[in-house]
Structure formats: structure tokens, C-alpha cells
Amino acid sequence: MGKRNYQFHRSELFRRLGWLVVPVLFWQLDTLGNLSIASIQESNNSTCQDCCDYWCTTMNCVKEAAQLWQLMNHSADPCVNFDEFACGKFYKEADIPDERGYAESWDISNEKIRKILEEILSEEIKPKDRHHQRMRKLFMKSCMDIEQRERIGLQPFLETKFAEEWPTLKGRAWKETKNFSLEEMVLLYSRFNPFFNIHVVEDHENLPHKAIDITPLETGFLDSFQYQRGRHSNLVMAYETKLREMAVELGADPVTAAQDAAAFVDWQAQFFKGKNFFLIDIMEFNLSSLYSNSNLSRLGVPQAISALFGSVNITLGDNVQIIVYDRRVFNKIKVAIEKMTEREIRNVFGFTYAATRVFVTKRMQEISDKLEEVQTGNSFKKPLIRRCVEAVSNHFSLSLSKEYVNSAISNTAKNALAEMYERTKEIFREILNNTSWMARSSKQAALDKLESIALINVLPEEGFDDDSLDMVYKNFVMSGENYYENIETSIREAEMKNLRSLKDPSEDATWARKTFQANAYFRRTGNEICKYFNEYHAYEISVSCMRAALFEDAQLCRVLCMFRVDSQIPDPWVGRMRSLYSRIRTETRRIYNAASGRRSCSGRSEELLLKAYRISLPQRKPVETIHDLPRREVDLGDEEIVQHYHPVPLEDYVPVIGGENCLFRAVSMEAFRYDS
Structure with a gap:
């Protein structure tokens, strides 16, 4: 692969950040992979703050610091251009993947995730496999058997009523019907x-x-x-x-x-x-x-x-x-x-x-x-194997997600995640309770929503066990020899499952819409804590938020969301936020000290660090209904900008993480493997 100019592409993640816990979780779990933080082994009596006072000395920290070294332009002055200092070599020498015209700092991690998924899906069927595992493996087998796919060919489609009703295929034999009805066509193609x-x-x-x-x-x-x-x-x-x-x-x-x-x-x-x-x-x-x-x-x-x-x-x-x-x-x-x-x-x-x-x-x-x-x-x-991994990920996302969690995320990481999650909720609860400038109804709605969000949204346990997954895929009867029929079965059963769900009761903690549409109200354009899909779509249950490299054998320090101090932020926010991101500044500096072998310029470097991920805080005003929400211009392509409602989380005041500085994006997720 040749060297080409680096082209930065905004990740979908940052378009889908939401309110309250959502920005923190995404920042901690996915974007945290963009912050250069590493921990050293703590003694029983030490605190996280104590560990941050030391230089990077553990094996993993040294290894990741060395990787960071390869991304940096050491001739650049971080006090003048921190972006060039942190990412200059990455910009200059990044390999552009063959399948697209740009490179991202996520590529190293994505490649490792791809290999994990390929290993999972290359396993043979075992006698002890559960139903959902067997069906997933049969689907994969039928996809990979290209010779059998060629033998079957397109005949299954040609034998359907849909092919019979298609004038292009009938050619001169097709005749108009006397009483054509669009309604009949709609019913024929109802699925x-x-x-x-x-x-x-x-x-x-x-x-x-x-x-x-x-x-x-x-x-x-x-x-x-x-x-x-x-x-x-x-x-x-x-x-x-x-x-x-x-x-x-x-x-x-x-x-x-x-x-x-x-x-x-x-x-x-x-x-x-x-x-x-x-x-x-x-x-x-x-x-x-x-x-x-x-x-x-x-x-x-x-x-x-x-x-x-x-x-x-x-x-x-x-x-x-x-x-x-x-x-x-x-x-x-x-x-x-x-x-x-x-x-x-x-x-x-x-x-x-x-x-x-x-x-x-x-x-x-x-x-x-x-x-x-x-x-x-x-x-x-x-x-072929990549195409088949993508297909399995689409049709068996929950089953594959479970296997990915078991393969790539340790129990230590899960426990650390739970602790970090609860601390995050505690801090946001305190922030909301101490906020005086919010409308009362909005504050209560925000508090209710905060309390309703449970850890299951981050790492599901209920509904993620083998018995539950067997029920989910009960009617997904796959064959190892007929890929076409497997696709038909999967599409049909997924559609029917969704239709049947009309009679299933909803739960307060279920959020069905994109996070960027979320606000403080129980609107149907509600929340979805993390349904960020990469090209494999293997993370329907939030696995994308927990990349393996970030959480392998994690012993997480007290890392909480970094906020940009702004004079417009009400007083209750200022002190709390300063105490939160001061820890971030300390920990972030430490690995760059190890990577660059130098102490960064003090105040100026901290300011530049914070520029990399700054918080957008629009001018606040009370918002009681959807009609009070601002209409924003949203770029949907080079040729088109359309106007539509783009609700700002929690009445225009809860921060949404933004910013495009390469400092954190250029750092592989591997840079944050914590030592246990």
C-alpha cells in the first residue's frame, strides 16, 4: 500500500452523542480510547491520584508509549502546534487502506477486532454448542462455501412469485392486467x-x-x-x-x-x-x-x-x-x-x-x-471471509456480540466498567441536583431518565445469556448448504420478531432512537445508549463502546468526563468540572511525557490538550416543547444542506462532545491497555 495524504473523516460516533450519561459513556468507553491515559500497578494503600504522579513504567504502558512515539512529530513545538506534535508523523506516513480513500487512527484497533471476529466465526460446530451458536456457524459455513453457492445459483429467486411478477424478466411475454391495483402489489410485497x-x-x-x-x-x-x-x-x-x-x-x-x-x-x-x-x-x-x-x-x-x-x-x-x-x-x-x-x-x-x-x-x-x-x-x-463476517454480523448480531465479549473483554474490565459507570451517574446526579437554572420539569425528567439507565445498557447481562439468545434465534433454522435460503429465513424472522414485539410491554429504560435526537422528555425520539455500528455491525449491545484493547485486564483509575470550563457555565458546574478534568490533564500528560521524553510546557499545553475535545455549549434558553427546539442546518452531503429539527440534549445546555483534533484520534485504542 502506498502513502497518500491523510484525509480526516468525522466519525459517526460524534454525530450520535447524546445527553447526560451518553456523552460520558461514549467519551469514556470509545473516545477514551483517543485519550492518552495509562495506569501503573497500584499498591493496596495507593490511590488513583497517587499513581498518576509516576512516570509510565509498566510493560504495557512502555509498549504503548513507544507506539505513540511513532505517531508524533518530535520537531514540532507542542506549545505552538500540539496537533502536529501529537500526530505529525501519522499524517505524513499513514497507510491508506485499499478499500477506501482515507485513513483513521482507529484502523489498528479495527483490524484487531476484525481478526477476533474472523477467529470466532472460523470455529467448527461443537457438540456442546447452543442453538444460537450452531445456527450462526451454519450461516457462516453457507456463506463461505462459494462452490455450493454457485451450484445453487439464482434459481431460488427465479422460482419466487416476485420474479414472475417482474416485467423486465418476463420480456415480451409480460402483459398488462385488466384491473391493476397498487394495493395488490403492496400486499404482495408486504414484507x-x-x-x-x-x-x-x-x-x-x-x-x-x-x-x-x-x-x-x-x-x-x-x-x-x-x-x-x-x-x-x-x-x-x-x-x-x-x-x-x-x-x-x-x-x-x-x-x-x-x-x-x-x-x-x-x-x-x-x-x-x-x-x-x-x-x-x-x-x-x-x-x-x-x-x-x-x-x-x-x-x-x-x-x-x-x-x-x-x-x-x-x-x-x-x-x-x-x-x-x-x-x-x-x-x-x-x-x-x-x-x-x-x-x-x-x-x-x-x-x-x-x-x-x-x-x-x-x-x-x-x-x-x-x-x-x-x-x-x-x-x-x-x-470472501470479510464479506461473510459482515453478513453474520448483520444477521446474528446478538449472538456474535456475546462471543466477542467473552473473547475480548475480561471480567476485571467489566467490574471496572461498572464502577466507573456508577461514579459517572453519581456525579451527574449531583450536577443536576445543584443546577438552579433548569426548568423544573426538565430537571425532573432528566433525573428520572438518569435513574432509569442501568448497566445493562452498557454490558447486558439480562437477555444476554445463552437461554435468552436461543429464544431470540429459535426460528432461525439455518442450513450449511443454502446461503440464499438462510438469508431469506433470517430476514423473514427478524421482520416477524419486530412485528410481534408490538404486543410486548415496553420498559422505561428502553430507548429506541439515536442519541443525537435525545432530549429531556419521554418522546419517542428517545435515547439509545450505544448502538454505534462499525462496518461489521457486531456491537448491537454496545460492544463497540468497549473495544478490547481498552479494557483488557483493566484496572481503571478514576477517569471521568472532561469538560471545557466556560465562563457561561453556571457556578455549580465550574468547580465540579475543574476537579474532574484536572485528573484527566494529569493522566494525559503522563503518557506523552513517556512517549516524548520531555516535559510539556505547563499551562499552554494543558490548554491545547483541552482543545482536542471541547464541549459545545449553545446559548441556553428554556425549551418546553419540540417547537422550541432550534432548527439547525445539517450537512448531508456535498450537494445538499437541509433544515430539520435537531434537538439539542436537555434544553440546549447539556454538553455534547465535539472537536476534531487528531491528538486523541491518532492514538490507537491499544494505547490504553491498563495493567492489572
């Missing part, structure tokens, strides 16, 4: 609809009940913003080529496939034309009022809901809350469909459904890779 998605979520305004979310889907493989580049841009044309070649590989006449693929992309380009396409717009219905909405009813939305839940023996009443997002997009979909022919509508369903099922052969994978090459700018092809 896969290219126009909207149906999903059961927590209804935090009506606990312990749940709600049904209806969201519009962007039909196809490109998002709406990529169409802003123009209908005949390289990317859009590569997308059209993928559709055409996919259809031909499935047996379509080449001329027919070319015409239908072009027509499908033409329709999409027109549909997504214009800026500010997706805007947050939420409407609440029950089933009766949903049927009464002419636009949604014409699209078959209520009919699809009734059919889906009927398939799992659930009859919906008007007591179930149905939330429709982006209603204006649904209106646009309805208008667009009214102008389409039956053939065009059926092809929308056919192309989008096939794309989720048929890329199981070598030729189909080659077709997919060509589009990815245009998107990414490189021709790297993922090895």
Missing part, C-alpha cells in the same frame, strides 16, 4: 415495499405500549443527494449499468433490460429532483384515521399494515399509535405513482426487491463491485 417501511418502536409517550413507525424509503441503491450530480453523472450511469447487468444475469433480454433500467433511473432522477427533499414532518394516526387519509390509503399504507400484523396473528385496534414521518414525501410518491404505467410500477418493485436478494453469486458480486468502485474511487475487492 418488502420500495416506497415505505413499517417498523414497531417504543412509544415513550404512552408506556408500556408501543407504536408503529411509517417512514418513506428512497427506492433504489443511490440516495436522493447523489442524483443532484445530474442524471448522466458517472455515478448515476454506473448505477444504471448495475441494474441492467443484474437483470440480464437473471435472464432478461439485454435490450429489454437496458430500456427498463434506464426508465427506472429516469423516474428516480425526476422523483428526487430539487433540493431539501427530505424534511422532518411527523403526523400521528390510528388505524381508522390512516384509512381516512386519501394519499396514504391510495398508497396502500393502512392495507399493508393490516396485512403485515395479520400475518403474525395480531389484529390492530385504534388504540395503537401510528406515526407517519415525512408526510410530504408520501404525497410526492402518490403523485409520482399516478403518472406511472403498470409496467413502471412493477419494475420499481422488481428492481429494488431483487437487489436485496440476488447478490450471492460471483458474477452478481462483480456487478455490485463495479458500482462500488465508482463510488469509492478504488478497485479493492473485499475478501
Whole structure:
């Protein structure tokens, strides 16, 4: 691999930081891996503060300090440019991975995680394996058996009713029906609809009940913003080529496939034309009022809901809350469909459904890779084992997460994590209780939410045992010889599990939405403590927050969240925060002292250290309803900036970690292996 210019990419983690415990947990567990902290072995009588007064002397600390040395530009003055001092050599010499056009300081850790997962998934089935382990291993076996996949080929898809209903594959034999009904199409594809998605979520305004979310889907493989580049841009044309070649590989006449693929992309380009396409717009219905909405009813939305839940023996009443997002997009979909022919509508369903099922052969994978090459700018092809690890991680995330925890995280680390977690809650409880400038209702809601968050959100025990996982995967009956059928089974069972969950009671501690949408209220856009997925999606239960390198045999010191002291912060925060991050400054300096062999300049270096991760504290004002929340510009791509509600956690005042200084990102997670 050659040396190329380092390109910094903001991690999804920092877009998804939330309120209160969420920033602290993420910072401690994932971002802590970016802080240069190491501990030495303590005597029974020493304190964490005492250990921070010593230089880095233990084996692991010396090893990690040496790794840090390799990232630093020792000729740079840290008092002038701490970023260059800490990361200069990394910027200059970082290897760019073949599969993408940028490098990150996480790459070392990600590679080690990848190897752990590959080792786990390479194990043979053992007589003592539990059901979820056997099914996971059979899924992996069927994925890796490329010869068997080639023998089966695409015939399983071609034998389905979906292939029979696809005009592109039927060619001249396809005829229009006399009484075509969009509703019938929606019901036929009720488990896969290219126009909207149906999903059961927590209804935090009506606990312990749940709600049904209806969201519009962007039909196809490109998002709406990529169409802003123009209908005949390289990317859009590569997308059209993928559709055409996919259809031909499935047996379509080449001329027919070319015409239908072009027509499908033409329709999409027109549909997504214009800026500010997706805007947050939420409407609440029950089933009766949903049927009464002419636009949604014409699209078959209520009919699809009734059919889906009927398939799992659930009859919906008007007591179930149905939330429709982006209603204006649904209106646009309805208008667009009214102008389409039956053939065009059926092809929308056919192309989008096939794309989720048929890329199981070598030729189909080659077709997919060509589009990815245009998107990414490189021709790297993922090895089969990596593709299969990703597939298993998607379909057996809980089972694989358990194996990862057992393989990579010690009991010592879990105990240390629990202690750190409780200290964090204690400090935030004190901060909230001592805060006088918060609205009373918001403070109480924040305290209630803080108390409801349990350690299970960080390292699940309940529901994470073998018996529970066997129940989760009870109907996931896998075969070691048929990868296509395994995917079908997994998708179907996951969908049915979600539908059945409508009747399961919610729990106060269950947060179903992204952390960046969280605020102090029990809104359905609530919290999700850590559901940050890397490319393997193996961390559904928060394992991503606990990278093995950080917690191997950990004997954690008292490390708490670092806050930037700001004159605007109310007095109760100032003293507490100073005492918290003074410890951080001391511990952070120590490993850099060992790595650089020098003492940093005192006050100035501390200021620069804090710049690396500073806290964004917007101007505060009381916020009692969602309508009081600020409307923020959110960059969703080079071609598009849209306006939508972006709630700031806890009425605009709880800090959210930000900042992009490479000081902490350039440091591998391996730099924080604590000695026991």
C-alpha cells in the first residue's frame, strides 16, 4: 500500500452523542480510547491520584508509549502546534487502506477486532454448542462455501412469485392486467415495499405500549443527494449499468433490460429532483384515521399494515399509535405513482426487491463491485471471509456480540466498567441536583431518565445469556448448504420478531432512537445508549463502546468526563468540572511525557490538550416543547444542506462532545491497555 495524504473523516460516533450519561459513556468507553491515559500497578494503600504522579513504567504502558512515539512529530513545538506534535508523523506516513480513500487512527484497533471476529466465526460446530451458536456457524459455513453457492445459483429467486411478477424478466411475454391495483402489489410485497417501511418502536409517550413507525424509503441503491450530480453523472450511469447487468444475469433480454433500467433511473432522477427533499414532518394516526387519509390509503399504507400484523396473528385496534414521518414525501410518491404505467410500477418493485436478494453469486458480486468502485474511487475487492463476517454480523448480531465479549473483554474490565459507570451517574446526579437554572420539569425528567439507565445498557447481562439468545434465534433454522435460503429465513424472522414485539410491554429504560435526537422528555425520539455500528455491525449491545484493547485486564483509575470550563457555565458546574478534568490533564500528560521524553510546557499545553475535545455549549434558553427546539442546518452531503429539527440534549445546555483534533484520534485504542 502506498502513502497518500491523510484525509480526516468525522466519525459517526460524534454525530450520535447524546445527553447526560451518553456523552460520558461514549467519551469514556470509545473516545477514551483517543485519550492518552495509562495506569501503573497500584499498591493496596495507593490511590488513583497517587499513581498518576509516576512516570509510565509498566510493560504495557512502555509498549504503548513507544507506539505513540511513532505517531508524533518530535520537531514540532507542542506549545505552538500540539496537533502536529501529537500526530505529525501519522499524517505524513499513514497507510491508506485499499478499500477506501482515507485513513483513521482507529484502523489498528479495527483490524484487531476484525481478526477476533474472523477467529470466532472460523470455529467448527461443537457438540456442546447452543442453538444460537450452531445456527450462526451454519450461516457462516453457507456463506463461505462459494462452490455450493454457485451450484445453487439464482434459481431460488427465479422460482419466487416476485420474479414472475417482474416485467423486465418476463420480456415480451409480460402483459398488462385488466384491473391493476397498487394495493395488490403492496400486499404482495408486504414484507418488502420500495416506497415505505413499517417498523414497531417504543412509544415513550404512552408506556408500556408501543407504536408503529411509517417512514418513506428512497427506492433504489443511490440516495436522493447523489442524483443532484445530474442524471448522466458517472455515478448515476454506473448505477444504471448495475441494474441492467443484474437483470440480464437473471435472464432478461439485454435490450429489454437496458430500456427498463434506464426508465427506472429516469423516474428516480425526476422523483428526487430539487433540493431539501427530505424534511422532518411527523403526523400521528390510528388505524381508522390512516384509512381516512386519501394519499396514504391510495398508497396502500393502512392495507399493508393490516396485512403485515395479520400475518403474525395480531389484529390492530385504534388504540395503537401510528406515526407517519415525512408526510410530504408520501404525497410526492402518490403523485409520482399516478403518472406511472403498470409496467413502471412493477419494475420499481422488481428492481429494488431483487437487489436485496440476488447478490450471492460471483458474477452478481462483480456487478455490485463495479458500482462500488465508482463510488469509492478504488478497485479493492473485499475478501470472501470479510464479506461473510459482515453478513453474520448483520444477521446474528446478538449472538456474535456475546462471543466477542467473552473473547475480548475480561471480567476485571467489566467490574471496572461498572464502577466507573456508577461514579459517572453519581456525579451527574449531583450536577443536576445543584443546577438552579433548569426548568423544573426538565430537571425532573432528566433525573428520572438518569435513574432509569442501568448497566445493562452498557454490558447486558439480562437477555444476554445463552437461554435468552436461543429464544431470540429459535426460528432461525439455518442450513450449511443454502446461503440464499438462510438469508431469506433470517430476514423473514427478524421482520416477524419486530412485528410481534408490538404486543410486548415496553420498559422505561428502553430507548429506541439515536442519541443525537435525545432530549429531556419521554418522546419517542428517545435515547439509545450505544448502538454505534462499525462496518461489521457486531456491537448491537454496545460492544463497540468497549473495544478490547481498552479494557483488557483493566484496572481503571478514576477517569471521568472532561469538560471545557466556560465562563457561561453556571457556578455549580465550574468547580465540579475543574476537579474532574484536572485528573484527566494529569493522566494525559503522563503518557506523552513517556512517549516524548520531555516535559510539556505547563499551562499552554494543558490548554491545547483541552482543545482536542471541547464541549459545545449553545446559548441556553428554556425549551418546553419540540417547537422550541432550534432548527439547525445539517450537512448531508456535498450537494445538499437541509433544515430539520435537531434537538439539542436537555434544553440546549447539556454538553455534547465535539472537536476534531487528531491528538486523541491518532492514538490507537491499544494505547490504553491498563495493567492489572
